[in-house]
Amino acid sequence: MTQPADHPYLFIPGPVEVRPEILKAQATPMIGHRSAAFAELYARLQPKLQRSFRTQNRVYIFASSGTGVWEAASRNLVRDEARILHLCNGAFSDRWAEVSKANGKQVEILDAEWGQTILPEKLETILRHETYDAVACAYNETSTGVLNPVPEYAEILSNYPDTLFLVDAVSAYAGAPLHIDEWGIDLCLTSTQKAFALPPGMAFATVSQKALDRAATVANRGYYFDLLSIEKYHQRNNTPATPPIALMFAADRQLDDILTEGLENREARHKEMAELTRTWGQQAGFELFAQKGYESPTLTVFSNTMEIDIKALNTFLRERGMEIANGYGKIKNTTFRIAHMGDTQPHHLQELFGNFVAFLAQS
Numbered sequence: 107m108t109q110p111a112d113h114p115y116l117f118i119p120g121p122v123e124v125r126p127e128i129l130k131a132q133a134t135p136m137i138g139h140r141s142a143a144f145a146e147l148y149a150r151l152q153p154k155l156q157r158s159f160r161t162q163n164r165v166y167i168f169a170s171s172g173t174g175v176w177e178a179a180s181r182n183l184v185r186d187e188a189r190i191l192h193l194c195n196g197a198f199s200d201r202w203a204e205v206s207k208a209n210g211k212q213v214e215i216l217d218a219e220w221g222q223t224i225l226p227e228k229l230e231t232i233l234r235h236e237t238y239d240a241v242a243c244a245y246n247e248t249s250t251g252v253l254n255p256v257p258e259y260a261e262i263l264s265n266y267p268d269t270l271f272l273v274d275a276v277s278a279y280a281g282a283p284l285h286i287d288e289w290g291i292d293l294c295l296t297s298t299q300k301a302f303a304l305p306p307g308m309a310f311a312t313v314s315q316k317a318l319d320r321a322a323t324v325a326n327r328g329y330y331f332d333l334l335s336i337e338k339y340h341q342r343n344n345t346p347a348t349p350p351i352a353l354m355f356a357a358d359r360q361l362d363d364i365l366t367e368g369l370e371n372r373e374a375r376h377k378e379m380a381e382l383t384r385t386w387g388q389q390a391g392f393e394l395f396a397q398k399g400y401e402s403p404t405l406t407v408f409s410n411t412m413e414i415d416i417k418a419l420n421t422f423l424r425e426r427g428m429e430i431a432n433g434y435g436k437i438k439n440t441t442f443r444i445a446h447m448g449d450t451q452p453h454h455l456q457e458l459f460g461n462f463v464a465f466l467a468q469s
């Protein structure tokens with residue numbers, strides 16, 4: 107790569123490549139989390155997080171990966187006597203439904219084949235007949251490369267004010283268009299190691315007042331992920347338990363860079379990289395796995411139509427300072443994934459394609 111090839115550049119959908127200046131921000135000397143300096147750091151992050159999610163809602167910081175926020179959302183926002191509807195069309199949306207079940211919630215599933223989206227009409231039909239405390243979906247399904255039509259789901263859900271809308275934007279945030287308030291999303295989560303382009307270990311969630319009011323009616327919210335406890339500390343620019351301070355320093359820096367680039371520009375760059383990748387891959391002879399019209403801007407999943415040896419490909423690529431990702435779960439080897447999220451630029455992809463073509467030529 108153009109940068110020193112002291113490590114393979116990650117074209118995998120998490121953890122993604124992290125720029126050296128962000129890595130360095132983590133090495134800032136520690137501060138106590140009950141200090142004034144920490145409250146300042148917390149308070150400084152808040153408006154930047156809100157701008158980046160396009161929301162006036164509070165944004166909580168979690169000392170966990172995204173999975174922790176799934177648990178927080180399912181556990182706090184669904185009453186025992188009520189149900190949650192999960193829209194499932196891939197490994198991550200499936201797993202969130204598992205998390206709800208593991209927390210003892212009554213789960214209903216509306217699903218689609220992997221690679222397909224869940225059509226808004228289907229959601230509309232089910233909501234006409236059934237009542238749910240919440241509807242949960244993955245905006246960008248990282249296992250299949252499908253970007254689900256969240257704005258259309260939102261429009262339907264606006265007719266059901268008692269049903270909370272929960273969105274996993276882990277691999278979409280700061281890459282795909284995301285308008286929390288305009289779309290009326292009650293809880294939206296992301297974790298740091300995807301399109302945010304930080305090291306793993308921290309997650310964020312926007313939480314609406316309506317969601318907090320619901321949490322107040324839910325028994326057994328647990329301890330570590332009790333939203334009411336998190337809110338109490340949030341009011342004082344703090345967290346109930348020790349937060350990942352090093353990652354917060356990195357986020358402080360990265361949010362400045364994201365907002366300086368501008369959300370629209372960032373989204374345009376992701377769209378451009380996705381188009382580049384789709385065009386290149388199809389010319390090379392692969393087919394897109396995602397349903398037409400729903401292709402993700404942050405990663406592209408190709409069907410391995412030429413049956414290349416993906417392990418050998420990655421060995422070849424690693425020798426040249428980069429790697430991509432195999433397919434996820436049941437579509438391992440029959441698909442492969444190229445992430446183009448975070449701070450990756452079109453020129454990085456051009457280098458990848460050059461090496462990929464060299465591999466195809468010699469195999």
Ligand SMILES: *Cc1c(COP(=O)(O)O)cnc(C)c1O
Pocket residue numbers: 120171172173174198244246247248274275276277297298300
């Ligand atoms: C990676 C990913 C997750 C899981 O998040 P962790 O941060 O690994 O817990 C959840 N949802 C989506 C869409 C993801 O891509």
